Amino acid sequence: MKFFIDTANLAQIKEANDLGILDGVTTNPSLMAKEGVKGNDAVMQHYKTICEMVDGDISAEVISTDFENIIAEGKKLAAIHKNIVVKVPMIKDGIKAIKWFSDNGIRTNCTLVFSAGQAILAAKAGATYMSPFIGRIDDSGWDGMELIHQIRQIYSIQGFKTEILAASIRNPNHIIKCAEAGADVCTCPLDSILGLLKHPLTDIGLAKFLEDAQKFA
DSSP, rough: EEEEOOOHHHHHHHHHHHHTTOOEOOOOOHHHHHHHHOOOHHHHHHHHHHHOSSSSEEEEEOOSSSSSHHHHHHHHHHHOOOEEEEEEEEEEEHHHHHHHHHHOOOOOEEEESSSSSHHHHHHHHHEEEEEEEEHHHHTTTSSSHHHHHHHHHHHHHTTTTOOOBBBBBOOOHHHHHHHHOOOOOOOOOOOOOHHTOOOHHEEEHHHHHHHHHHGGO
């Protein structure tokens, strides 16, 4: 399973990349705004900077919702760098645009997926990635992880090539469960990634090793 970090914060991207386990980055307009990145030129430059930091796929999201403008915006984003993946919402014109991008050699990430039916449409349109939002599904009273299992089964039976990119990750256990369910990619906040490092027995064991090592000093 590939690890992406879900942020537009350059310091967090660098920290995750320095671990040596980072495969890519996902962003969205909300994450850009959180970092104070405003205006089209600034956003485009920010994407370029991220691409120069991380050797992996970088999802850059369109903000248009009609076919013609999604295409126009997606072409501009794809031109920033070879690693850009155009992030397109799961809407009618979004599916049409994903098909157009697929036919014209531009990779895509279908975002805001909340059902198996939507996942099927994304795959049929030729999306490179498809992003089910696990945490938000859990918030609505449904089981987000069960959706990953369902999509994995459908994609395996049907031979769809679209990669399942589990998004809206809230904690380290979500990451583990996504790996068990067969997600191809997990995009996570930095805290969730770093949370995988932690276990109290590791801390106790290390303290004991260091204590014993002092006896030979």
